Amino acid sequence: MPTRSGRATFNLRAVVQDTGVKADTLRAWERRYGLPCPQRTPGGHRLFSQRDIDTVHWLKARLMEGMTIGRAAELWHSFEAEGQDPLIALPAVSAGEPQAFPILHGQALEHAREVWLEACLRFQEEQAEAAIAHALAQYPAEVVAVEVLSRGLAEIGDRWYRAEASIHQEHFTSALAMRRLEALMAGLPQPSLPGTLLVGAAPDDLHGFAPLLLAYLLRRRGRRAVYLGVDIPLDRFEQTLQQIQPDLVILTAQRLPAAANLAPFGQLLAGCS
Structure with missing residues (x-):
């Protein structure tokens, strides 16, 4: 499970706006229960990571289920003591529970x-x-x-x-x-789930946002995603596979000519299986 909270980039106001939890409440939770765990600037101001924000959402979800904040914090620490990531062991949003951000296309x-x-x-x-x-x-x-x-x-x-x-x-x-x-x-924490995924764009494909977004979403869910960038050449790709030992290879192409360039990669991967 991750023991680091990732790069801290959000100030207290941003966390309040994101989570709906008042600043005084966040300070009290940190002081009494050690959650969340913001870093401090040289001037003493709090800086939160994305994992800190996810932690606050997790605590809110437990409160909605009827737990006290003390019991929720105790549950969090018990998961950690067992070597589990609380965000994965018990997701913030359970089945049938209303989403914190229901309007995704509003x-x-x-x-x-x-x-x-x-x-x-x-x-x-x-x-x-x-x-x-x-x-x-x-x-x-x-x-x-x-x-x-x-x-x-x-x-x-x-x-x-x-x-x-x-x-x-x-x-x-x-x-x-x-x-x-x-x-x-x-700003994401270290991967918490086993396995490695390799992500990149096909030869002659210079569109990097889609594979980078995929790698980001995978990492958000605790996966180790190695992003190779765009226009990945076939040359020495086999050595890269041997070094990374990925469980899954995902290569994207946004144009048909670039997609055609993926055929040799498929043949290589078939030979490695």
Whole structure:
């Protein structure tokens, strides 16, 4: 199970907005039960990781089930003592329980996507980053990654195809989305589940967001996903397989010519099985 909380990037206000738990309550939980476990800046301010936020959601779910906060914290620590990750052993949202963020395609997310896209189309990097930060303060990171970043890239790709956006605007938007997704991935805790997955894009395929998003979502769920990037060559790929020893290989292609380049990889993998 993970013993580290990942890179701390969220301040107290962001956690309050994300979880709905008041700042005083978060401080009390930390002081009394050691949950969550934020880091401190040199100035003494709290900085939370994505795992810290997930921990707060987990505690809230236990309270909704009728537990006291003391019992919920005790349960968390008992899972850890047994070598289990509480977030996996007992998910925050149980079957039949209402989702904390039920609107995944609602007007709020559509508005966030529109604001982000408009800033990107104007090459306004600070405004685009602010739009994503605001969305992350209201929704889980994976929801923002899919509903704002991924769908936003698809939309600007359509605009480029219709000659409503330039290639420079498309590249600028893609670069911002990739950078933000890489930052989100860097803040994740260490993998907690066994097995390794290898993810990348086919030869001659330079579209890196889709495989990177897949690797991020897998890591969010405790999987070890090794991301190789784009335009992966067949040369020495067998040596890479021997070194990584993946349980599953996932190679993406967004164009038919690139997809055709995957045939030799399939033959190689078939020979390795």
